[in-house]
Amino acid sequence: MKEVMKYVDEFRDPVMAHSLITKIGELRDKLALNKGKPLQLMEFCGGHTHTIFRFGIEPLLPDWIELIHGPGCPVCVLPMGRVDDCVALAERPDVIFTTFGDAMRVPGSRKSLLQAKADGADIRMVYSPLDALELARNNPDRQVIFFALGFETTMPSTALTVLSAQSRGIENFSLFCNHITTVPTIKAILDSPDMQIDGFLAPGHVAMVVGEQPFEFIADIYHKPIVVTGFEPLDILQSIWMVLQQLADKRTEVENQYKRIVPKQGNPPGLDAITQVFELRDYFEWRGLGSIDHSGVKMKSEFDAFDAEKKFSVPNLKIADPKSCQCGEVLKGVIRPWECKVFGKACTPESPMGALMVSTEGACAAYYNFGNLSELLARRNRQEALA
C-alpha cells in the first residue's frame, strides 16, 4: 500500500540503519573512552536535531555515545531585543511585515509576532523572500519589510532578492537583516572553558553554500574531527560512524558525508551574492550564548535604501535572557536539556522562556515534544554508571 518516495526512502532504510548501528558499536573497542565518560558529539544544526528526534535515532545508539544538540536553529537563538524590533517595525501603520512562519511564535519582551498580528499589525507569512518582493510590487503604497533570518544557507536567496529589488527599482522593499554566521559560533563553543565535545557533525546546508574550507580550523587548530552531514537519518548515522572512525584512527580532518549535495568549494555564485550585499557585523547577540564577535552580517552601506534598520527607526534594545535559563550550558553540552531547572515547568513549548524551547528544532522543545522522559532518565543513569 505504501508508495515509495524516490530520493527519500532510500535514506531511511531500516536494514541499512541496523548495519550502521552495528558498525558504530564495533568501534567501541578501538576508542579510548575517557574515564567512562560517554563520547560527546555535537550536531550543530537544528535540522539535524529535528531528524534525530523525528526518527528516534538517539535510543538506537549505544550508551557510550551522547549527542549534544547545538545552537544551529536561527529561530531559537534570536534574542528578545530583535523580536521587539520586529514587532516595532510590524506595528508601523505603513508597513507589511513578512516573515517565515516559524518566527511567528518567538517571544519578545512585550509580545511575539503572532500576538502583534492579533493586535492588528499587518504581518504575513511567506515561503520565500521573493514572495515578499512580489508583495512590495503589488502594494506600491505600502512599505514591505522582509524579516531575513538564518545562517549562510538562506543568505544567498535574500541577497539575490535585494539585488533584484535594486535592479527593478522596487523601492518600497527592505530587509530587516538578522542573518547569522556558523563558524564564529562554533569557535565560541570550542573556546568555552567547560567545553567537552569530542567531535562535530557540520551543517550540510551551510556547507552547500560555504564549502568545506571554513570548517578546517576545527580539525587543524582544535583537533576535533568534523563531518559535513546530510539531513536524512542514514546520513546522520553514517556521519556518526565517520567521526568515530576518525577518533579511532586518531585523525582529525574535515570529511564530507553529504557529497551528493555539497561540493568542496561550496556555491561560488551564492557566495558572490552574499559578499556583494552583506558584510560582517562587529558582534551579534545570541539568545542563550550572549554576544559573539563577527557572528552576524549586516547590509553594506550601498544598500541603505533597502535596509530596514537604516530606513526606519528600530529601538535596538538589548534584553537580557531570563536568569533561570540554562540554555548556554545545554548548548555546550555541560548539562542535558531535562537537567535545566525550568525545563518542562516554567519553560514549555506553549510558553518558552529559553531559546531551545522556542522552535521544534530547539533541543529542549524536541525533548519535550518527542522525548520519552522516563527512558531518557534511565539512559542518563546508565551513562552515569559507566563513569
Add this chain to the structure above:
Amino acid sequence: MSPTASGKARRQLNAQVITLAHGSGGKAMRDLIEDVFVGGFDNEHLAPLEDQARFELSALATYGNRLAMTTDSYVVDPLFFPGGDIGKLAITGTVNDLAVGGARALYLSCAMIIEEGFAVDKLRRIVASMKRAADEAGVCVVTGDTKVVTRGAADKLFINTTGVGVIPAGIELLSHQAQPGDVVLINGHVGDHGAAIVDARGELSMESTIETDCQLLNDLISCMLDTCPGIHCMRDATRGGIATVLNEFALASDVGIYLDESALPVRKAVRGMCEILGLDPLYLANEGKLIALVPQEFAEPVLQTMLAHPAGTDAAVIGKVTSSPAGRVVLETGFGGERIVDMLVGEQLPRIC
C-alpha cells in the same frame, strides 16, 4: 418554480451580489431566503418558514433511545478547493460528528454569515453542494439564519451547521473505553484535506493537485457497528489530525497507543508536501477519516467491512493499545526508532475547515 407552503409562487432573487439589504429582514432578504435557501434545500420542514422546525417525538424514538446534538462552524479559505467546497464541508463535518457517536443524523440547521459583495452565483453553488451532501447523508436542512455584514467584517462566507441525530439502543462509543489489546483502525489516507487546502491556496505552485478527502462517514460507520456493535472508541480526525484524536483517547482511557509509521497510509503527494514544508501528516487535518479502537477479536472483520465500503477502500490497521506509557501516543518510526507523538502546540495551518 415550486410553490411555497401557502401555495403562492416562490419569490425570486435577481441580484448578482449580496448587499446589506439581503440581511435587513425586508423584501430583499425574503427573496434570498425563499429563492436560494428554501428553493435550494427544498424540503417540507423548511418550506413553512416558521421560526423553528418541528418534529414528532414518536418518529424520532423509532431510531433509538438518545438524542445526539453537535455544532460546527466552517471558515475555510479558499471556499472552493479540489474535491470539495465550504458547503460540502459544512454538511459532511456535522453529519460525521454525529455519526462517530453512533448517531443516525437526521436534521441540520444552517446559519450563514455573508460578507457584503459576495456573488450570488457562488452562494447558489455552495447551497447546491450542501443539498447534494445532505441528500447523500439522508439528512434535511430544516432551519436556518442569514446575516450579512459589511465588507471586511467577515471574510466572504462563514457557515455554521448544527445537527441532531438519534443513537440506537446498545451503541456506546466513548473515548474513555480504550482497552489494552484494542486495535487501531483508520479508513484511509492521512492528511489529504490539510494538504489540499495548502495546495489550493496556490502559494506553492505544486506540480500535482491534491484532492480533499471530504466525505460522509455515516454509512461506513453504520456498517462497522453492524459488524461489531461493541467498538470501544471512534472519532473523526479533523483539525489536529490523527495525532490529536489518538492523544484524546490515550488521555481519556489512561492507556498507551503505539502507532506503526510504516503501516500509516499517506499519499505520495501529501508526503512530498510535508517533506518540503516541514509539516507532519499526523497533525494534518482530514475531513473524511475516522479512527476506531476495536477489540482485538473484531479487528479483522471490522477491517474487512471497511475495505468493502467505498469510504474505506484504503483502510488499515495502524497501531495497538497498550497499558503503558499511560496517556501517551508513541510512534514506532519506519526507521526502527520510537518517538512520542504529543498534542499540537500552536497552529500548523490556519483556516483549514
